[in-house]
Amino acid sequence: MKKPGNYSRILVTSALTYANGDTHLGHIAGSILPGDMFARYCRLAGYDIIYVCGSDEFGTAIEMSAIKEGISPKEIIDKYHFANKKAYEDLGMSFDIYSRTSSDIHSKTSQDFFLNLYDKGLLYQKTEKQLYSEKESRFLADRYVKGTCPVCGFEEAKGDECENCGSALSPLELINPKSTITGDTPVVKESTHFYFPLSKYQEKLEKWIDSKADWKPNVINYCKGWFKTGLKDRAITRDLDWGVPVPLEGYGGKVIYVWFEAPIGYISNTLELFDQKGEPEKWKDYWFREDTKLVHFLGKDNIIFHAIFFPAMLMAREGFVLADNVPANEFMNLEGSKQSKSKGHAILVKDVVKKFNPDSIRYAIASNMPENKDTDFYWEDLQAKNNNELGAILGNFVNRTFVFAEKYFDLKVPERGSLEQIDNVLIESLKSYSKRIANYYESYKFKDAVGETMNLVRDANKYFNDTQPWKAVKDNKERCSTIINICLQLCHTFAVLFNPVLPLTSEKLLEMLNEDKANFSWDKSYEMCLPDGQVLNKPEILFVKIEDSQIEN
Template sequence: MSERILVAVAWPYANGSAHIGHIAGTYLPADIFARYHRMKGNDVLMVSGSDAHGTPVTISAEERGVTPEDVFSQYQAEFLDDWKRLGITFDLFTTTHTDNHTRVAQDMFLRLHEKGYIYKDAMVQPFCLTDNRYLADRYVEGTCPHCKHGGARGDQCDNCGRTLDPKDLIDLVCKICGNPPEFRETEHFFLRLSVFEEQLLEWVRKQDHWRSNVRNFTIGFLEGGLHDRAITRDISWGVPVPLEGYEGKRLYVWFEAVVGYLSASIEWAESSGNADAWKDYWQGDCRAYYFMGKDNIPFHTIIWPAMLLGYEGLNLPYDVPANEYLNLEGFKLSTSRNWAVWVPDYLDRYDPDPLRYVLSANLPETSDSDFSWREYVRRNNDELVATFGNLVHRVLSMVNRNFDGKVPDPGELDDVSRELLDEAQARLDTVGTEIEAVRLRQGLSAGMGLAQAANRYLDQKAPWKAVKEDKADAARTLWVSLAVINCLKTALCPYLPFSSDKIHLMLGLEGSTQDAGWNWDRNQLAPGQPVEKPTPLFVKLDEELIEAEAQRISG
């Protein structure tokens, strides 16, 4: 029986290009997971979109002298192009700047307000005398009071992951002019988070399938005590507070952005022609997986679940497989210092699957990992070209050269051939098990292990020699190798979708690997079935690329 899976993917701020840290941390893991479950025949809905209302968007607009609409529209279009070229398969990638999202976010606010979980109170907020304005979270910077990291924002410290209030920061300054602001009292709406503390703790402690870093961080956060948080701001950009007399205030982005998973599901349902279809993923028997980086953990394991509990009738997250950070050449990725590999720039110059492969092999699932161009070239040349690509190329070449481009008849299989076919099935099962548990690195390792085993089998059987002395033995070897390659393109399809489809067609099969599903019949390639002449799956890279790319990063 098929399962229903919601893949909810963190919303990127639409104020700049995506870099490989975003891909490794969030979008590639979500896509691998969604592709697998679709191949399994499960009912998958994968949604996300651009966060158009975050203060990074308004800051960028002010710096450029354009409107926030100009900024988020530019990057929304760029993100959609990135996903298409990189093979990230959203069912819907929308924005928070839609009438639908405004309606759903305001409904969440009103429902929680009516039930007493949102209340008005006075608070002090930084006010810049120079710019004559209240300063929202990212318009102020200072030193984190917890880890003493400089450059912490008014909402969160990226270094230690703690959520903050502007008044907590040490040596607070206005991001616009650099002057210290003063604090003034203003009225805002607060989410009564404190009432959910025990309920959330009881729930989180039962989530034994969560990654230890996510579960431990969340429990520690909750045991430290939950405090009510303001959910409105004195700004003009964003979702208006839906109460009379508060037209000048907007919903704080951390409150309205997480509602985006729900609003995107509703938008998808309406566009699909069945306006109630979203309910299957939010009120029915469905497992919801939230993919993001570790800086977003508290928003998705504490704040969003609290909102869902208060609203009632909507499913809580099943899993929050948040990743740690990906570094670049040993240093933390930095957009301000341009220390990044930008996705559009990469895709203009290289193929998508090698990046998907290298990032998948080094996903920061339980600890920070590092991307280097030296490792990129090594993995591309040694693992993709020499191991996987060469296996496919030499098997298909021998079939075309010695068996008229048709699948040979294997005859009676020997023990070593049967053992390899059994291993192929076992490894396909293992890849599936690992992906289901969101252990994606281990899943890829199991799949590539089959390519290595097939190469050892070929070297042992040496069909290029046997074809001259015992053509029946060479036919057996090549038939088994073709069957294993057919298994490999399925096992690696969630990771390498473009290459898997190339193999699918070269094997003379119709449609796509994705459509063929997560199954393998060792006898699918019948004797006499024509196969195509092979074309290279991957391109060997010159090591001079390493120095050239290092210079591009450093400017």
């Protein structure tokens, strides 16, 4: 195995998907596609790497969706866990495991985590007044309550915030509070909760983040903002039915708060992965050894959890590896406004994969990835990327190469004779392209990686035009044979270098070249791997043109 810098192995995570709705392109651009592209690159680079993701299935939002739809929370999460898992598969995502936080293994892992901190005396309890519905026999947390905003007088303010004036609220501050579900007027009752002493970890966290010179400025600045205000201790239990039960006697009706338990999903999913592989101890290599490079991919709304809360939990637990990087993305909006599944303004993955080539969707998002600022998804842009780049540049090059191979060389790799300067210049450029693109992946610059890969195809097309194989085939067949040999070698190069963003196309190219996976690695991307005489398979059209009618709503 090759080593990624000073590390021996890589653990990649994409933010867990909340299982109360269908996943949309905003999630893909924020955390899923960059994670998948990075994981795919790392595998090709020969690193020891696992890629972990899954569904986040507890919390009030799922319980509320269930109450509203008149079904159980379990029915909600089953529906969306499997739907989202399939949507990700359809879009070519290559998780080593996509599991769920409702699994037994996750409950146990979270409870062990909780107990470890409890046994060390790190957690403390605090009794607080809370709203309680006698009719529903439940405490009304956050969004279970609505009422009048004490700041602006808006009558539909939620228990945790007023959407009218933007104030952060607590349910007790609301005037005329009512249960969101039944409209019942709650009473005030006392409840005791466990707290995590986050404030104690501020200094350690600040030092840790100060050592991260290579993190994105947006992530560092966001954390510094929190440090400036001062970190406050946070409740890690809730009065709810739907969640991981607090593992202590006398705490019935209390669960571990989802902010605390969900990120433990990365650990429990790793455990589950190696359990399935029959190596139940191996997960420890990834979580307990300092030479593991842990990378969390996420959208900017999740920075707080991955750069502050979760690392503090891991520091408290001791011995666990902390993130090497948290390359958070900004948002990808939809034609000018934020994608939101709750507001119905989002492109659902399950719909879009039915209409378009998954690779074209991946490419359009990757070329416009919101790495440093918000970007917008436009249907016209998907069409343009598919037709003008994937089809007209990559598809065209592959197509004309195969047309020649089929028509003049019996669908075999023709012999490569003596090389001319134009051949050498191109062949020598492959290594520097490959290194440059690798550097972009290693530094989480996915947009640049994809752009540079397409630049290489532009060079390849120029080579085809300049060498004029259609003339050579008449005047000098041996020369034509060399040109087409080199063009076929380039198709192999593209199968490797495009794999992170275009996995399905990459597979098709390998199939057309009749290549097994022996030469399928980053280091082989700049070598002339195809032997003379290798029998090729019939070419396929890689990208079908997207017509105007297909993108009109």
